[in-house]
Amino acid sequence: MENFIEQLSKEQLVEVERQMAMYSLGVQEIIPTEELKNKIAKSVLLNNPLKIKLGLDPSAPDVHLGHTVVLNKLRQFQENGHIIQLVIGDFTGKIGDPTGKSAARKQLTDEEVKFNAKTYFEQFGKVLEMEKVELHYNSKWLSNLSFEEVINLAGKITVARLLERDDFEERIALGKPISLHEFFYPLMQGYDSVVLENDIELGGTDQHFNILMGRHFQEKFGNEKQVALLMPLLEGLDGVEKMSKSKKNYIGIDEAPEEMFGKAMSIPDELMKKYFELATDLPPEEIKIIIKELFSGELHPRDAKMLLGTTIVRMFHGEEAAEKAKQQFIAVFQQGSIPDDIPIVEWQGEKQVPIVELLTILGLQSSKSEARRMIQNGGIKINEEKVLDIQLVVSMTDNLIVQVGKRKFVKIRLN
Amino acid sequence: MENFIEQLSKEQLVEVERQMAMYSLGVQEIIPTEELKNKIAKSVLLNNPLKIKLGLDPSAPDVHLGHTVVLNKLRQFQENGHIIQLVIGDFTGKIGDPTGKSAARKQLTDEEVKFNAKTYFEQFGKVLEMEKVELHYNSKWLSNLSFEEVINLAGKITVARLLERDDFEERIALGKPISLHEFFYPLMQGYDSVVLENDIELGGTDQHFNILMGRHFQEKFGNEKQVALLMPLLEGLDGVEKMSKSKKNYIGIDEAPEEMFGKAMSIPDELMKKYFELATDLPPEEIKIIIKELFSGELHPRDAKMLLGTTIVRMFHGEEAAEKAKQQFIAVFQQGSIPDDIPIVEWQGEKQVPIVELLTILGLQSSKSEARRMIQNGGIKINEEKVLDIQLVVSMTDNLIVQVGKRKFVKIRLN
Numbered sequence: 001m002e003n004f005i006e007q008l009s010k011e012q013l014v015e016v017e018r019q020m021a022m023y024s025l026g027v028q029e030i031i032p033t034e035e036l037k038n039k040i041a042k043s044v045l046l047n048n049p050l051k052i053k054l055g056l057d058p059s060a061p062d063v064h065l066g067h068t069v070v071l072n073k074l075r076q077f078q079e080n081g082h083i084i085q086l087v088i089g090d091f092t093g094k095i096g097d098p099t100g101k102s103a104a105r106k107q108l109t110d111e112e113v114k115f116n117a118k119t120y121f122e123q124f125g126k127v128l129e130m131e132k133v134e135l136h137y138n139s140k141w142l143s144n145l146s147f148e149e150v151i152n153l154a155g156k157i158t159v160a161r162l163l164e165r166d167d168f169e170e171r172i173a174l175g176k177p178i179s180l181h182e183f184f185y186p187l188m189q190g191y192d193s194v195v196l197e198n199d200i201e202l203g204g205t206d207q208h209f210n211i212l213m214g215r216h217f218q219e220k221f222g223n224e225k226q227v228a229l230l231m232p233l234l235e236g237l238d239g240v241e242k243m244s245k246s247k248k249n250y251i252g253i254d255e256a257p258e259e260m261f262g263k264a265m266s267i268p269d270e271l272m273k274k275y276f277e278l279a280t281d282l283p284p285e286e287i288k289i290i291i292k293e294l295f296s297g298e299l300h301p302r303d304a305k306m307l308l309g310t311t312i313v314r315m316f317h318g319e320e321a322a323e324k325a326k327q328q329f330i331a332v333f334q335q336g337s338i339p340d341d342i343p344i345v346e347w348q349g350e351k352q353v354p355i356v357e358l359l360t361i362l363g364l365q366s367s368k369s370e371a372r373r374m375i376q377n378g379g380i381k382i383n384e385e386k387v388l389d390i391q392l393v394v395s396m397t398d399n400l401i402v403q404v405g406k407r408k409f410v411k412i413r414l415n
Numbered sequence: 416m417e418n419f420i421e422q423l424s425k426e427q428l429v430e431v432e433r434q435m436a437m438y439s440l441g442v443q444e445i446i447p448t449e450e451l452k453n454k455i456a457k458s459v460l461l462n463n464p465l466k467i468k469l470g471l472d473p474s475a476p477d478v479h480l481g482h483t484v485v486l487n488k489l490r491q492f493q494e495n496g497h498i499i500q501l502v503i504g505d506f507t508g509k510i511g512d513p514t515g516k517s518a519a520r521k522q523l524t525d526e527e528v529k530f531n532a533k534t535y536f537e538q539f540g541k542v543l544e545m546e547k548v549e550l551h552y553n554s555k556w557l558s559n560l561s562f563e564e565v566i567n568l569a570g571k572i573t574v575a576r577l578l579e580r581d582d583f584e585e586r587i588a589l590g591k592p593i594s595l596h597e598f599f600y601p602l603m604q605g606y607d608s609v610v611l612e613n614d615i616e617l618g619g620t621d622q623h624f625n626i627l628m629g630r631h632f633q634e635k636f637g638n639e640k641q642v643a644l645l646m647p648l649l650e651g652l653d654g655v656e657k658m659s660k661s662k663k664n665y666i667g668i669d670e671a672p673e674e675m676f677g678k679a680m681s682i683p684d685e686l687m688k689k690y691f692e693l694a695t696d697l698p699p700e701e702i703k704i705i706i707k708e709l710f711s712g713e714l715h716p717r718d719a720k721m722l723l724g725t726t727i728v729r730m731f732h733g734e735e736a737a738e739k740a741k742q743q744f745i746a747v748f749q750q751g752s753i754p755d756d757i758p759i760v761e762w763q764g765e766k767q768v769p770i771v772e773l774l775t776i777l778g779l780q781s782s783k784s785e786a787r788r789m790i791q792n793g794g795i796k797i798n799e800e801k802v803l804d805i806q807l808v809v810s811m812t813d814n815l816i817v818q819v820g821k822r823k824f825v826k827i828r829l830n
Contacts, residue, residue, distance in 0.1 A: 098570025
């Protein structure tokens with residue numbers, strides 16, 4: 001590729017540097033940085049927008065905060081006039097898993113794909129200006145590939161290169177089978193880039209291999225190579241695993257304000273910095289101050305987390321809803337009934353327990369007759385609901401909260 | 416598969432055993448033997464012919480004796496009423512090598528494929544009854560496979576299984592690249608069997624892996640599995656390498672009778688047994704006697720080879736031509752000018768040597784003047800051609816024969 005940087009005027013160079021600084025923020029890896037800069041230079045010089053690709057799984061249209069890490073980055077490109085290309089990987093969705101083994105790869109109908117895409121679109125609209133976004137379905141080109149064209153595509157990559165992918169390498173090492181068709185998923189993603197002629201492909205670091213396939217195939221087909229822009233993965237509420245729907249550790253961007261706020265409050269303190277940086281739209285300078293004050297002790301972790309929760313709710317539901325969610329949280333969880341340091345009981349007993357028995361076993365009441373009286377007086381709550389039936393059989397679940405009067409609580413933990 | 420053997424009458428069992436004995440003759444490997452027997456039993460019981468598949472490379476239509484090993488086996492099946500399915504692998508031929516690296520995989524036009532198939536047909540007619548043979552072009556089904564169907568096919572095989580193929584294993588070990596498209600050649604051959612629903616596939620032992628692919632995919636597609644019938648590879652005239660056109664160590668079945676006979680006479684003695692067994696149509700009992708007498712010394716190796724040569728020529732040109740070729744060979748090489756135990760001279764000198772000098776250096780004439788006289792009297796021959804020019808400069812080549820009078824010979828060997 002021609003060197004466009006050396007052709008820039010001083011003002012143009014300033015603009016290129018400004019964009020580079022913006023896109024680099026929070027990024028895990030740019031492959032390679034110089035090419036990104038040169039592409040931006042070309043775009044500034046020729047006044048041509050860049051094409052930025054993001055591939056989407058058509059089977060899981062529930063967008064959560066983990067997705068917004070990439071969406072926020074896309075928004076930056078969009079703000080500078082570049083073109084966002086969303087690619088729905090519907091070809092894979094439509095063919096399903098040929099071995100029938102993977103429940104995750106269930107076969108989707110045309111209607112399901114269209115419905116899921118629509119769902120994406122509605123949700124993405126909270127971050128991106130959707131009327132400026134290009135939407136592509138990769139079945140449009142992939143389903144028409146002939147066997148000959150597939151062979152031709154396969155002829156442009158070696159088996160050794162494909163086996164370098166982490167999960168393949170691992171499975172080979174463990175002697176676990178890899179079906180040959182699995183080699184085609186990275187090929188398809190790469191070929192999408194050949195067709196779309198995009199300049200940049202965005203994704204999480206787990207897309208490292210697949211996005212480099214785009215570079216590989218664009219080059220093999222004689223195109224300009226895309227730059228890979230890899231974003232860190234956001235851990236979920238558990239603070240350990242990548243946020244995902246299947247792990248149930250996610251904050252969906254369509255969730256109700258109170259739910260969203262409550263979930264944000266539940267993340268481990270150590271993750272706050274990452275959430276502020278990757279999952280909010282606060283200006284970088286403001287984030288820096290928050291983190292500094294948090295570390296120096298000027299800002300209490302609870303207050304910082306409140307700010308995080310408010311910001312996240314505000315992004316998807318607006319200022320008013322955010323404030324309301326915050327107030328409600330304070331009402332219920334701080335001033336309200338359940339403090340957040342209540343004793344936890346590891347429950348090893350039966351799964352179905354009569355309420356009277358439960359109260360005595362947990363030591364919340366000294367006798368069954370006392371327990372019965374307390375129920376009749378309306379002094380017992382299970383999960384904040386008053387128990388009125390002394391015959392009630394309680395189904396023991398994880399995080400069940402048993403409350404006696406105003407101040408006595410026990411939280412159940414199941415193993 | 417149902418057990419058909421136990422359903423046979425006594426006479427039917429005799430017939431099955433007869434066919435089994437015939438098909439097993441000279442075979443390297445049957446995978447598995449019991450299935451072959453059961454398939455024959457089914458065919459005898461239901462009076463249904465079996466389908467026997469042979470795949471053909473569309474790029475090399477010159478049939479040589481090496482091919483006839485398999486053709487002779489096919490003829491046995493045909494004689495028992497089974498159906499021969501010849502599959503021209505024209506799909507691969509038409510797409511060529513997508514990497515452009517392999518000269519062997521040059522792209523063929525429709526016309527070339529048709530022409531080559533016709534050539535096969537004409538030549539195979541010398542061994543098989545062609546009007547009873549089914550001819551298939553695999554492009555008919557392969558070129559119409561969609562990407563989805565290719566993925567489905569690829570989903571039925573693991574990468575590890577493909578990497579077991581000897582040449583892949585070797586290249587992985589040597590760090591030599593394997594292009595992904597190469598994985599598809601065995602898949603195609605396997606899929607051909609799915610489409611053709613053949614009972615047996617024949618091939619040389621070098622087709623072991625590919626033919627087992629047919630079994631694999633037929634099973635994966637829910638069909639009855641084909642039996643692999645692998646024939647030994649016939650070494651060429653050099654006695655070392657597999658007979659092949661590129662190695663120039665072959666006897667083409669379209670060659671002239673004399674050429675054929677001469678080439679047959681040139682094979683190493685140790686190979687005679689294999690040639691008799693694999694490349695002639697002599698009855699097994701007769702071959703056994705020949706080999707026994709050859710080993711005991713009752714039959715002179717030269718006579719055995721004459722018999723081999725006559726038989727081979729007779730198979731492709733008829734009795735009369737065979738006898739004529741034999742007589743001509745005897746006239747030229749035995750009674751004729753050049754005995755086969757003439758002295759050999761390792762030539763280290765110039766490559767261009769005046770004839771007069773050559774005769775003295777070789778010690779065939781005691782002086783140059785004597786040599787000149789001998790030439791003028793017509794007593795000198797080079798490679799059986801009379802030398803008339805005393806100024807002749809001889810180009811020294813390997814196997815050049817210099818003859819003086821009727822009985823003095825020297826054969827030149829170059830290093």
